[in-house]
Amino acid sequence: MDLNAIEAVLAPAARADLPAWRAGDAWLAGGTWLFSEPQPHLARLVDLAALGWPPYAVGPDGLEIAATCTLAALERLDLPPGWTAAAALIGPCCRALLGSFKVRNTATVGGNLCLALPAGPMIALTAALDGTGLIWTPDGGERRLPVLDLVRGPGETALEPGEVLRRIDLPAAALGRxxxxxxxxxxxxxxxxxxxxxxxxxxxxxxxxxxxxxxxxxxxxxxxxxxxxxxxxxxxxxxxxxxxxxxxxxxxxxxxxxxxxxxxxxxxxxxxxxxxxxxxxxx
Structure with a gap:
């Protein structure tokens, strides 16, 4: 759907390029919900995909999932053999999203979390695996918040205006349960x-x-x-x-x-x- 009220689309290459937040702004990740219905209150989109975050990182401490990682990319992730919970849950949760393969190839983990719909399967996945969100604050700092505290209700999160969900961290101990x-x-x-x-x-x-x-x-x-x-x-x-x-x-x-x-x-x-x-x- 065309968003006829949009006056500008920004594509920041680095965090320093993120604009000061103002009324009428929206972060753009996959856009599968954003472009699905009219958004007359919006005037400017900030495309987070332009930041070029790697979709995920596997390490000894666990799994880091970028907010811009698509559900399709997450489902294709080659998991370490000991991550039994991740192997059992990632596929079913990705496929639980109501949408075609086109949607799953575009919809993002962070977008599903920040939309905060009760049926959001990435909420279920990351909450069950003790996920913690890394949040960029407008002043250049960051804070961490468990997914269970990030999602407060339908369409409601604990994010303040101008804050960006950068990634979700899943600890190795939870992934191996x-x-x-x-x-x-x-x-x-x-x-x-x-x-x-x-x-x-x-x-x-x-x-x-x-x-x-x-x-x-x-x-x-x-x-x-x-x-x-x-x-x-x-x-x-x-x-x-x-x-x-x-x-x-x-x-x-x-x-x-x-x-x-x-x-x-x-x-x-x-x-x-x-x-x-x-x-x-x-x-």
Missing amino acids: RAAFRRIALSPDGRSGALLIGTSGATGWALTVTAATRRPLQWRLPAVPEAETLAEILAAVPDALWDDDVHGAPDWRRHVTGILAEEIRRDLAEQDPSGRDASGAAA
């Missing part, structure tokens, strides 16, 4: 109504719930919980946190979340060499 993925939608190719990820390892068990809720939710326990414990945890989620739109009613989202969470609990209990749950009893 056991993992289970579950997703459901009202139609085979529909937007996610619930997307859940469970992980388990030496540091304990965690469940991350997205799409069903207005913001990502996560619980951590020392080991795989009993079914009753998990049901109590989910029952305590306030009604106001369950999302409500054409892709699923709140009561349906709550119900299917419970079913998918129990499936994940059983999967990770079977994978757990100790065979123990959070109470110490046999799972």
